[in-house]
Amino acid sequence: MIHIENLSKEYKTKKGTVIGVNQVNLSITEGEVFGVVGYSGAGKSSLLRCINLLEQPTSGSIKVNGRDLTKLKGENLRNARLKIGMIFQHFYLISQKTVGENIAFALKAANTPRREIKSRVLELLEMVGLTEKKDVYPAQLSGGQKQRVGIARALANNPTVLLCDEATSALDPNTTLSILRLLKKINRELNITIVLITHEMNVVKEICDRMAVMQDGRVVEEGSVYEIFSNPQAELTKEFISSVVSFEVPEAILNKVTGSIIKVLFKGNVAGEGIISDTVQQFDVRGNFLHGAIEYIQEVPLGLFLMELQGHPANINRSISYMEGRGGLVEVIRNGH
Ligand SMILES: Nc1ncnc2c1ncn2[C@@H]1O[C@H](COP(=O)(O)OP(=O)(O)OP(=O)(O)O)[C@@H](O)[C@H]1O
Ligand SMILES: [Mg+2]
Known part of the structure; x- marks a missing residue:
């Protein structure tokens, strides 16, 4: 489904080259929820943003549904990217547009025929449980509701992949849980592959099938969530797991x-x-x-x-x-x- 090979991302800054992603290899299977964990600066967002070419990788390849995105240009790249939805920690909704208009915006960007937009917006609002909020502005929504709009917008063009960058980090634990349940529902019912970045192991425990742990731009451990929780190998992984399963006895x-x-x-x-x-x-x-x-x-x-x-x-x-x-x-x- 998603094959990442020898992927590196370097940023040129005034102070020199900063390595965001360093020679990462990962394969993500169709229909799974894949978690990426790591501390701040580990390269999680850089990796995710390379998957939909929001960042141009410095080297390596990213194949989604068999096509190497790094080789696509113009119209072909735009079309491939429409099939990859993304949601963010801070939602990025357009504040001057209503909830319905925010979602319609994504459909217009994909040249959806006008007559289809209205019904598709209603369908998406129903999917995320926000039917009554269609004509409300983002400022009138709670954080969880804003993220639901973000999810509806990301699903507008029937993506096969949904990328989530700390999508629940700005939310309280109950709201987080309700968003995770929604993501799981989307994963199961629409068979959308989800790649999710988080620093919370409870999020991983709740919905991820497999996971990777990143440190300094590299993947230091990768595997099924269950196996990693029962037998973590890398020191960093043990540290993360200890927030959920700990043996600290005074x-x-x-x-x-x-x-x-x-x-x-x-x-x-x-x-x-x-x-x-x-x-x-x-x-x-x-x-x-x-x-x-x-x-x-x-x-x-x-x-x-x-x-x-x-x-x-x-x-x-x-x-x-x-x-x-x-x-x-x-x-x-x-x-x-
Ligand atoms: N646009 C950029 N220009 C320069 N350096 C960048 C840029 N984006 C990221 N970096 C650097 O790349 C490295 C990885 O950053 P990245 O944002 O991918 O980490 P992260 O794991 O997502 O962290 P966080 O948990 O804080 O979001 C960091 O050293 C960061 O400073
Ligand atoms: Mg990040």
């Missing part, structure tokens, strides 16, 4: 613990099977939870627990084997003393 508490400390991870439905309580009953050990939660990553459970096991060392070993036998991934953090 030193003072750990010092008081005399038994063995283990970390247990359950992937998928086994997370809800009560394996830990079965273990404690069967092997004459005492289990003491230090930390833990079951997270749901797109409705698939991921159980992560830090616990102390007290008992005879042989029983502790049997307990660990038993949990592993039932699908747990166990790591011994410290043996008992």
Whole structure:
């Protein structure tokens, strides 16, 4: 769907060359929601803006639906770009135009016949749940409503791809959730591939299928959100994940613990099977939870627990084997003393 090969973007400034994107390779599959995370300045926006050629890449290629956008010019490039919608953190609505006119503007830009515009605007407003706001000006809308207009405008010309640059960063948590649900609906019902930039792991957890982590213009980790949340590799990824799944236990508490400390991870439905309580009953050990939660990553459970096991060392070993036998991934953090 989207194939990015050896993509680099350099900016020439008075102070010299600034690297925005550095040799990035990524493939994004049709119909998925792909998240890009990274700290400020990592190159996320530069990458996204290269995907629709809002920025001209310095080198590399970007193929969308099999066509290399970097090779297109004029009319062909304009047409290809109409099939890539984009929404932004600050919406960029035209304040002198009503909600309906803002959306119609995008249709006019694509030379949509006049008689089709009116009905298409109504269709789009219904899709984003803003039918009653057609004749209202942007200043009279809440942030979430403004973003809904932004989404309607981005969908006006039936894009196959929707790029979202921090689309929920200016919104409160509830509004964020409602916008994410709308994006998911668009993804599923219209089969639009979504590439979404965020610095919030909760956004990724909520709607992304796969993700990439960027640092200094490069992709340092890439994979399924579930796999990355269960087993992050790069230090930066671990840092991001820790905002959602963290094992930080105060030193003072750990010092008081005399038994063995283990970390247990359950992937998928086994997370809800009560394996830990079965273990404690069967092997004459005492289990003491230090930390833990079951997270749901797109409705698939991921159980992560830090616990102390007290008992005879042989029983502790049997307990660990038993949990592993039932699908747990166990790591011994410290043996008992
Ligand atoms: N138009 C530009 N001219 C010069 N340098 C730029 C330009 N746009 C981006 N950069 C530089 O490129 C690098 C990547 O910037 P980019 O905006 O892509 O990061 P980002 O990950 O989107 O950050 P943020 O989370 O703050 O939006 C930064 O060092 C930035 O200063
Ligand atoms: Mg940015």
